[in-house]
Amino acid sequence: MFAYSNGGLGPRDTICAIFDNNTDVARQMKLKICNNSTNPTCQVDEGVFSQYAGPVRMDDCPTITAIMLTADGSMAINARRSFCN
Numbered sequence: 001m002f003a004y005s006n007g008g009l010g011p012r013d014t015i016c017a018i019f020d021n022n023t024d025v026a027r028q029m030k031l032k033i034c035n036n037s038t039n040p041t042c043q044v045d046e047g048v049f050s051q052y053a054g055p056v057r058m059d060d061c062p063t064i065t066a067i068m069l070t071a072d073g074s075m076a077i078n079a080r081r082s083f084c085n
Contacts, residue, residue: 001031001079010073015083018054026050026082027076036061036084044085 003017019031029051034042043056053066061084068077 001064002082003064003081003083005083012025012059013063013083014057014059016057017053017064017066018052019068020052021038021049022066025071027071028073029053030065031056032065033058033062034065035059036063036082044058 001016001019003015006014015033017031019029019032020037021027021029024050029049030044030046032042032044033056034040035058036070039059043058044064045053045056047053063082066077066079
């Protein structure tokens with residue numbers, strides 16, 4: 001997963017994320033980014049991808065979740081990153 005910011009931290013910082021597939025086959029992938037609030041707004045890119053999921057974008061100290069499944073449906077990657085101090 002790669003995440004890029006516009007250079008700041010906090011409510012006005014925008015994060016853009018992509019989730020790369022470095023395997024030799026297409027995989028079921030999900031990339032979700034949600035802002036930091038009690039009732040979060042989320043943007044999701046989900047499906048079977050041979051190259052990458054995303055991009056997804058969000059501001060307000062977002063949290064990103066990236067999931068990749070193997071061919072048998074088990075979880076190969078389950079990552080979560082927060083972008084707020």
